[in-house]
Structures are given as structure tokens and as C-alpha cells.
Amino acid sequence: MTTIAAPTPLTHTEPTPSAPGREWWRSAVIYQVYPRSFADSDGDGMGDLPGITHRLPALRELGVDAVWLSPFQSSPQRDAGYDVSDYRDVDVRFGTLADFDRMLATAHDLGLRVIIDIVPNHSSSDHRWFQEALAAGPGSPERARYIFRDGTGENGDLPPNNWESIFGGGAWTRVTEADGRPGQWYLHLFDKSQPDFDWENPWVWEQFRGILRFWLDRGVDGFRVDVAHGMVKEAGLPDYTPPAHTGSMGGAAPTLETGGIPLEPEIAAHAGGEPATPPYFAQDGVHAIYRDWHTVLDEYSGDRVLCGEAWVEPLDKLARWVRPDEMQQTFNFAYLETPWNAAALRSVIDRSIAAFSSVGAPSTWVLSNHDVVRHATRLALHGENLQGHGIGPKTTGLPDPVFALHRARAATALMLALPGSAYLYQGEELGLPEAIDLPDDARQDPTWFRTNGERYGRDGCRVPIPWEGTEASYGFGPTAASWLPQPSTWAAYTRSSQAGVPGSTLTMYQDALDARRRYDLAFGSPEWIDLGEGTLAFRSGEVTVVVNFGEAPVALPEGEVVLASGALDGGMLPRDTTAWLV
Incomplete structure (x- = not known):
């Protein structure tokens, strides 16, 4: 007979010293904070480090193990901080280095580790290094940094090759030299304000060693490496045209960001063999960089x-990024x-576990982040969704939206039962959907501008995420200001309206994280169970996990339900619902 367990009070412990094979990152649930949208302490509409510090206890209550901060370093913010102008300082919009130190100390006091973003593929064009490169001229050591x-063509009027930018348009911009003449071209795989470093230059290596040590000396627990499949380009910079591909629901067409690689895993498997490697991503030379950083x-x-x-397929190739002397994790x-x-x-679960286990690394699992449509909308889209x-x-x-959230909760409950480490994106624990009806004049992503709104x-x-209240900025800050407008419907998603409420999305996340830790699921070994077509079921240690993808309810096996992503009908599991039983 299936019974439903009473909720278990949340318990939290300080991080314990690592034992071999039990390093904290092998099992951690890591919460992504997008600083400008998490919490605003001064009312200017932009989130900041003091705001993060103030809200960290809420993350401890949620039950995560670590926090990953998207860029907060000095930047003109043309690409939301991924255009860094000083790698060793905090952008004034977010606070000061002293604010960062207080935030880090508070997190550690709460038992939360802190990972920060590092952006090594490119800098801001405002960075002193690039400005010096422009001033120094062709052939100079300064130019060799980028x-x-x-x-090509008559008078060098054409770019060096045909590469296109991830944000649309060409990947090269021509400069005007100091004497006023049209000059060389520089590569920017992203926005023209983000020139790519030349990682063939030992000077670049040495600068980034210093940047890593600067933040490690302050006490950070690690780095999320932006565009970790980039940095090294094929010698000669040959022309390349990504193969055409039509995206499908839940899968991305291969844009420049994916290097022409279909990210829907079945595509690569059915194609038979490894997709072609573009000359600007996933080059073998990147591994020497990460071995150096590992030391x-x-x-x-x-x-x-x-x-x-690292946007790399197939998974067997991605696993090369997490060999024992390179990175510890890479996003799945x-x-x-x-x-x-x-x-x-x-x-994909089988292939992920096999690929990462083959190099002694944990698989990671993720459903949402700052670059993709939130999974509380994405998983139920009926149309095309290109990355x-x-x-x-x-x-x-x-x-x-109600149906989509129901499915998203089931997806989360499945993900958090899998072995390894998991990443959560701020606001998903509230069930936030994608904000769709943003006014055109409010949009700020470079993609919007570089594609002329296409x-x-x-x-x-x-x-910015909602915390409490029914008006103004929903507790995001002390005023109504918000750098992107918040939907009028978000009062229903606030943390305060869900805290302690049985059945709320926030409560489901808390219960799932508590049960995940209690039953040691991060170190489990899933064994598949056949419960019929349209279901996915496995046993991991003491826990049996069942997901119903079909239209009709399915009978649950015997056991006590310790987690359900939605309401159950007696011993029956409705469609798009996940349950854990012991």
C-alpha cells in the first residue's frame, strides 16, 4: 500500500571536511545568483552585493550547499557583466571589494561555499589592456594580447574570415589606427565590445594565473569558467560555416554558441559519430590551460x-574537460x-553517468540558467526554441503556465534524485516562468540589438526575482525600481507567499533537497525499473523514483511517499508528476 509521509523538518549542517571520493563538489547543490536580479539594497533597481548578503539566510533555509555568482567585476555592462574591464575589482553598481568580503564571510558562516564567474575568452573593449593594444598599433606586444x-580583399576591406558572432552579425570589427587610417580587424565571437584574447600568448596565461590567485586569496571556493570550450582557435583561423539544422521543442539549433553542435542528445547519437569541431570552439589546446589552472x-x-x-557534444568528448588533472565539473x-x-x-542519464564516471568525475544536472528560457516555460513549449x-x-x-509549472516541478524532482551535483537558477524554487511580455524598449540583451529585434x-x-509583497518591486529592493520590468502576475510567486505552505513550489524544493541529503542520493547508483510505457522509474539506494510522462495516471509501487511534485490520487501518479518512495 502506498502511504504519504508527513513533512520532515529541515535540518542543515555545516560543510564537513572532505574525504577522498567525498569532496563537497561531488554532491553539491549549487544555486546560481545573477547579481543584478537577485536583491537590491539601495533602491536603484540593480541588485548588488549587500543585497545578496542580506538574502543569503534564505538560501541556507532552502537547503543548497553553495552559491555561484555571475559576474560582478568592473564592467561597462554592455553584456550584463560578461564584458569585464577590471578582473580584480567590483563594479560600482554592485558595491566594493569590502562588500564582497562581507558577503563571502557571511556565506561561509552560514555553511555556504561561494563560486564566482571568470571570463577568460574575452574582455571588455574598455579594458586597459585592449585600449593599450589599440594605441600601440600593429605588430606590438600589446596587440598580441588579442x-x-x-x-583580406583590396586594401584589407574584408574581414580575415567568415566567422559570425553568437549575438548575430560578423565576428570581426575593423579599427581605426592612431593616424586615422582604416587598420586591422579584431575578433569578437560575442559582441564587438568583447574582443577575444589570444591564448597563444604566454602573457595572457600569466595574467589569468594572477587573477585566479587574487580571488582565491580572498577565500572563494572556485570558479565557473565562462565559454570554457573557447579561448583556443584553430591555427590559421580557417573559414567555417555551421551545418544547417532545424531546432525542435526542447532542443537547440546549432548556433555559433553551440559550434554547430546539436545539443539535443539524440541527434548526435543517431548521426553516428562525433559532430564536426568548429575552429573557434572545443580545440584540444584548451586542456593545457585547465591543467595549468588546476595546479x-x-x-x-x-x-x-x-x-x-562547455557547450560540447557528445558527452564522451565533454568528459575530457573533467579529467582528474583538469576541471572538477562541467555543465551537462x-x-x-x-x-x-x-x-x-x-x-541522456545513462550516457551522462557513464561518460563522467569514466574519468572519475560526477555528472552535473541543470535545467535553467541565465542564458536559456526558464524550464517552468521551456519544457512545455509547443513551438521552436532555439538556444x-x-x-x-x-x-x-x-x-x-499552470500546466508548464506542473511539468517543471516533475522535472526538478527527477533531476534532484540523480547522482552527482545539481545547479539551480535563482527563482526556479519559486516556479518563476519566463517573462514573455517585456516591452521592446526595455530589452537589453545584445542579441536583441544585433539582430534588429529578430x-x-x-x-x-x-x-529581478520577487521576494515579498504585492506591489512595487515585490521586495527586490526598497523602491519600485527594477532594471527589467517585473510581470504584474509575480505577486503570486513571491517567496513570502510560499514559505511554509504545503504544496508550494518553494516547499517542494526544500523537501526535495532535504530528502536528497537524507537518503544520500548524490552518491546513489540508479537501477532502472520497468513500470510500463510512458514512465521512467529507478531505484537509488532506499529510494524509488517514478515519473509519469503519459496521459493516464499510473499505479505507484508499494512504499511511503517522501516527495511528490504534485498532488497524488490515492496510490495513483498523475501525468507529468514525479514521486519518491521508500
């Missing part, structure tokens, strides 16, 4: 970590991009 090349982190105690943002985007389908998810394009008012196939970009997942 990828400058002479143009820098080894200078410090406390199991410091590197986590890579193949899992994120898998559609809501039992067979597809079983396949990085975003969705908006004119998008077709938008889902019913792509909405990523603003919809970056709207």
Missing part, C-alpha cells in the same frame, strides 16, 4: 573547484536540452 589580423587551485586548501561552461547541457520524453531522458534566441510576445506555441534574447529569464 586576436588582431590584417583584412594553481592545488596551491590552496579546501577543495577549490573549476566548473566549465545535453541534459538541459533534452525534451520532456521518457526514452530521451533515460538515454539563445529567446521567446517573446510574438512567439508561437506558448504553453499554459531574436528576443535572454532578458526573459533575467528579470
